[in-house]
Amino acid sequence: MFFSSPPPAPASASAAAPEESPRASGGWLARLRSGLKRSSDTLSSGLKNVFARRTLDQAALEELEDLLIQADLGPKPAARLVKDLGATRLDKTVTDAEVRAILAESLASILAPCAKPLEIDPTKKPFVVLMVGVNGNGKTTTVGKLAHGYREQGLSVLLAAADTFRAAAVEQLVAWGERTGCPVVVGPPKGDAAAVAFRAYEQARAEGRDLLLVDTAGRLHTHDNLMQELAKIGRVLKKIDPEAPHATLLVLDATTGQNAHAQVETFKALTPISGLIVTKLDGSAKGGVLVALADRFGLPIVAVGVGEGVSDLRPFDATAFARALVGLEDDRQSKQELDMSCRGDEEPST
């Protein structure tokens, strides 16, 4: 899988931009762990206080529910999870670690079916990926990261700058093109986004490219006209291949709370979504809304973003995510497990 390839030597483009996050020294596994760790710090310390040697009584359960809410699971899913936990364990004495393990397991069992990488169908030349989502959540950066990953795998990648609206959005993608060594198709400023996508598709076909990544403008799902513009991009691509775009990836920002539900719902209603990419998991936001989203929509979570550098994209590992969410990455055993589960990912999956 592309995300697992070793970090590359920094590209020569844009010296000022960070190729890696500053704290990224210890290799990608360390980074994953530190990213997830931060996500779970609050939750983790909270849990420790609550559950060190005590009965799992109503008060303890309520505190547990609070911790899940603070991780953005949403009040109702949090209540349900804790109720289930209580049903089996109420009034038993449990240790801190036990409660966490049980909780992590139930979280992981919800998330696991969604941990699916993006499958690139090699018979499509190019395989067209459309990147969509609300403003500022990391679409362009993720296009850059994907371009880097797939190029490392030896695919020939073309980028399409179909955000013709935002100031310097094109320049931003062009910089990513330079950084990753992928050409970028651009159109005139404020021009027609669909026309850029169409032209890029034609060019990618003519050049025999493996992959076309189409970056689109950020749009709030509540703006009908902008959603229609997105639908138009899809329609125009279909003129070349009725099956295009072959994948539409919805980017979600991990800092987003319960509004993520409305985002997924609305984008999904407009166009089939092949998978989600969750960005900014290197921050303090916990991304717990993913649990409810997984439960409700069952969409594949194809990757997570853990930084601003080219190689800060990771496969989504449900167990590691769930365990980290409840603060289980600290002990040695889970570290080993995390190691193992990540090592498994290094085998190419396609």
Next chain:
Amino acid sequence: MFEGLNTKLGAIFDRLGRRGVISEGDITDALREARVALLEADVALSVVKDFTVKVKERALGQDVLRSVAPGQQVIKIAHDALLDMLGTTAEPLNINVAPPAVVLMLGLQGSGKTTTAAKVARFLQGTQRRKVLLASLDVRRPAAQEQLAVLAEHVGVASLPIVPGQDPLGITRRALQAARQEGFDVLILDTAGRLAVDEDLMAEAAAIRDLAQPHEKLLVLDAMTGQDALTTATHFHAKVGVTGLVLTRLDGDARGGAALSLRAVTGCPIKFLGTGEKVEALEVYHPDRLADRILGMGDVVSLVEKAAATVDKTEAEAMATKMFTGGFDLNDLAKQLRQVRKMGGLSSLLGFLPGVGKIKDQLKAANVDDRVIARQEAIILSMTLKERRDASLLGASRKRRIAKGAGVEVQDVNRLLKQFFEMEKTLRQVRRKMGPGGLAGLMGGGVSDDPDKVLARLKRGF
């Protein structure tokens, strides 16, 4: 904005308010529902807890439950508790200092700093006639400096020339110097997005602050942010210091709970709201008006103000009387359409009114939008006075004549009439919400000519 939360809380407390007798259990139930509604709106858990504890304490403390209108009292208590959380004063940008006033934009990646910097620059230069300089210290994100330069040009504000390879502190020094030498009133410094937990970048932000000595440090936060709003605000406040908040993307359907969390955690006022991608989409924020709106009571102050600014007082008063006491006809509608148009459209008007979230949706469904208002006016003006007074006179042939006169299709006339009846219904509903006698009833019989009195009355009444 805040509509989801508004509708939910409104419904919860509405139920309570309609009861003659309430028990402690009723309050507990209502607060449990309110807790879920607030959490689903992404209000930080600790803030929600403070709110429910406070309301419950106060509701059970005094002789509330035994009073004449206990439900109303509880609503007032909830309202006051929200106000406590939001603060009561609207504070303008602190730029009345010896120039240049320095404004530092801070926040997580992608929250809207650069866009907001341009919006604020445009606001200060346009509305407040300040000479503004924009400078980007973002050397991390590709094309970030170009983005600000493009936006600056678009809004007609000066921006510091880009010098490749310079670090944020170097740019800051250059910007300060340029601002002083070239006589700028305000210098707005846009910074790279940074995680609140990123020690290195937070230290960089602190260094920029120490060098620039900003008069305003604005934390820009996405209105869709979840529980992390609390963590982020706490960190930025602790490490760099925040003087004001900006909430962006309120043009979406986020319930905006972060607004409550932010204010509660930092104690800083929210100063601006971002309501779109375009540079005009910026609103000055009124913290004191939000509680009403969140509880579904409508932003009556804004309504009254807006009315005062656009329509003359007697007309406004007459309109209010008609709207709240009933008995208006197509003639009044035409007059109102004109006023409504001046006040920013019907939907914006209704958004200010108490408990009309749902009704507003109905109106939207009925396609009452501002573009058709002018056409509707034309239709009404093509009617005879008699017809305007009694819409039921309008049969097929009259409609054809009117359509011809107004240069529209008969179905447009039909649509207008449908909307008119729809509106009659709406106003009936509003009146019902306001109790017997409508607004007049609230005010003890006569329509007051003093908006402040009306307001005070409304607040007490709800």
